[in-house]
Amino acid sequence: MMVPAVLLMLGVLTAVAAPRLIARADWTDREPVVALWAWQCAVAAVLLCCALSMTLSAAAAWQAVRGPVFAPAPRGVVDAYALGATGPWAAATAVALACAGLWSGAMLVREIVRARTRRRTRRTELRLRAPLLPGEEAAAGRLVVLEGKRPDAWWLPGAAPQLVVTTAALQRLKGRQLDAVLAHEQGHAQARHDWLLHCSAALAVxxxxxxxxxxxxxxxxxxxxxxxxxxxxRRFGRLTTALALVELNEDRGVFGPAPTPQAHVPQRVHRLLTPPDRLTAARRLRLTATASLVPVIPVLVALVPGLRALG
Structure with missing residues (x-):
């Protein structure tokens, strides 16, 4: 049975080729939402290759797994996979991939627990620095102002998400710049970007x-x-958003010659001030559809022997 080996090779090929193809594309900065989807589809395809290879290898190695996996399949489909003609590598492959899957799950759980701990700590600090007034109740989307010398603003996710702004930021942000900062942070919350960061961090660690x-x-x-x-x-204008970024980060040295952890801020400001032309709706749709097909390929590879038997 060669299907598990083919799936593993397909996973390696996807892991090597997909990042290079996306990095060479000239549209990722122009369409970050489409690029986010393309990356998710590429990583999902790699994980699917491993999961399907593990399942078929386990089915070849152990009858206890083979029964439930192929229970609804006709006899000809089971024979097409040649599950009995496997060597000792099937069990070893299944165990190794299962351990990798369990490790991935453990890393994701650890990342989520750490994020919740950090969020709980920050909420405790927030309650100490900005306690609720008598009769005041915590509300989702509540704007909290903290006394601070450094201009800063951040979104604190959770059951009652809050936007936190320092007094220095209020003094710096003029006109609709504060609204632009709020819209930026709300964009993170609405798209659930925190989950993307948790999953990517868990896999990388x-x-x-x-x-x-x-x-x-x-x-x-x-x-x-x-x-x-x-x-x-889109809501408050590129110039307003770029000025808000500059005001919040000007004192952090991000616009100087020395590299800083926020070195990407100047590129973001330049992108806002010199906006690239967006792709047409038709091309965005084609790119999204193409990316969506990438995780389907491992599934089709796994079904090829069965489809041939049925055909």
Missing amino acids: GFPQVPVFAAFRYEMHRLVELAADDMAS
């Missing part, structure tokens, strides 16, 4: 030797900011 997962995490952090910038700029 769990498998640091796999380049596609490291690239996935890096691109998620970059593209979610571009997507949120676009959401804010």
